[in-house]
Amino acid sequence: MSIDRLFPNLTEDNQAELERFGDILKRVWPLKAKHREKLKYDIRDMSRGLTTERSERKIDYLSEARFLSPYLTYFLPWNLYRMSRLFTGLELDIPDGSEVADLGSGPLTTVMALWMSRPHLRERRINFTCMDRAPKSLQAGLKLFNAVAGENSPWRVRTVKANFTDHIKRKADLVIAANAFNELDWSGRVARPQAEKLAQHMAGATTETGRILLIETGVRLTGRIIAEMRTQLMQTGFKPIAPCPHVEECPMPATGQGAPWCHFNFSVKDAPTWLQTLSAEARLEKEGVSMNFLYLSRKGGKDWGAVRIISEPFKFHGGRAQYACSHKGLTLVDHGEKQRPLFPGQSLVPNWPANPKTDLKSGALILPNTKEKR
Structure with missing residues (x-):
């Protein structure tokens, strides 16, 4: 008997918001004709830089103007789609007056995805502190968010140039790191002490009843990152809410070449038409997308043997x-x-x-x- 489902199909409202985002991009981030013609090649080049050639990529690549346009027009929308699917099915309620800290925020992807997928939150006063090393990316994201949410939104977004472990002034009710930790070096002996430091920082920045949400794009490397962060966050007193149905050792830690890793694949049939067209132009058509994530609190979820x-x-x-x-x-x-x-x-x-x-x-x-x- 099925009792719940992560990644349900998008609501009609969420689909409409993602479709509308294509027009918002054209208005807020317009491209000259020659740049628009070259966009499909820039997207393809950047895709290689984020995957097969990632070792050659600069850590602050979104500070460079030549990377920002392909990221905003292709990678950002696909991440909005992934997160919308997750947020639609995840038990995620942010009370009025809450503080949210978004580490490695980039162009405010998480904030926009929350607004698009959780309409009941749109009238609440929520304070977001969005931290990233690339101010240009934050500024571009803020312009896009203001266009998405409108001038009268009660959400307050503060952008801060900062590293992952820089001090957060106010303890947060929700600390998020989305598509962020994969930017770091997780090789060899670096992984465990790095995860320990990040876990202690996030736990220390969270209120007693606060929650932590990690999101990555579902490849083997991020499976290993999530598994290591799970171990270290549990050492600080946090317990999984989802996707883990238990608090035992992770059985899918991606520690070996053939070892399984925890990730989820889901369809893109309800992704926006304009984004699928752009993907085809760049010869990066998608039949599905992947994601891994970890959602925790000190209380954890119900451990009833699911x-x-x-x-x-x-x-x-x-x-x-x-x-x-x-x-x-x-x-x-x-x-x-x-x-x-x-x-x-x-x-x-x-x-x-x-x-x-x-x-x-x-x-x-x-x-x-x-x-x-x-």
């Missing part, structure tokens, strides 16, 4: 199966020939056999899906 589906379905012994996470560790949910697979991010109430079998390939415990989905 199993969280992680992977897409695959063939298994004549039927279909999916990898999942549970308090027992890496789990393989066997749907057999009759049961319908679930969406990545959905949870189910397990009916564990007395002596579960082990999948020889992955080492995962096999959980037969014996219940009808509702």
Whole structure:
């Protein structure tokens, strides 16, 4: 039986906001005809710089004007789409008068995604402190946010040139780091002390009832980052709310070449038309996007034995199966020939056999899906 679902389809309102963002970009960040013609090549070059050639990329690349236009017109909108899908399904309520700290904010992606996807928050007085090393990116984001939210928005956004661990004046009810920590060096012996320092900083900047949200784009490197940050944040007293259905050791830490990592794939069928057209022009068409994230508080979520589906379905012994996470560790949910697979991010109430079998390939415990989905 399915009991919840991360990454649901966008609401009509959210779809409309993302579609409208294309017009806002043209108005707030207009491009000359020659730059617009060259844009598809700039996007493609920047994509290589963020993936296959990332070791050659400068750490403050968004301070350079030549990178800002392709980022704002392509990468920012796709991140807005990813975050909108996450925020739509995530239990995320920010009370009136709250303080939110956004570390490595870039062009205010998180703030805009929150506004687009959580309409019930739009009338609340929320104070955002957006911190980044690239002031040009922050300034561009602030212009875009003001155009998105309008002049009468009660949200107050303060931009600060700062590093990840610089002092935050007011303790925050929500501390966010989205698409930020992957910019750092996580090689070798650097990873653990770096995660420890970041975790202590974030925990120290959060109120007693505050929450921490980490978001990354769903590749193996970010899976390792999220797993390491999970370990270190739990050392400070924080516990996962989502996606982890337990407080045990992460069974998908991405520590080896073939080791699994926790990430979710979902469809782009409701992404804005203009963005899909631009992606095709740049020869970067998407059939789906990936994300990994971690949402925590000192109280944590309800630990009642749920199993969280992680992977897409695959063939298994004549039927279909999916990898999942549970308090027992890496789990393989066997749907057999009759049961319908679930969406990545959905949870189910397990009916564990007395002596579960082990999948020889992955080492995962096999959980037969014996219940009808509702």
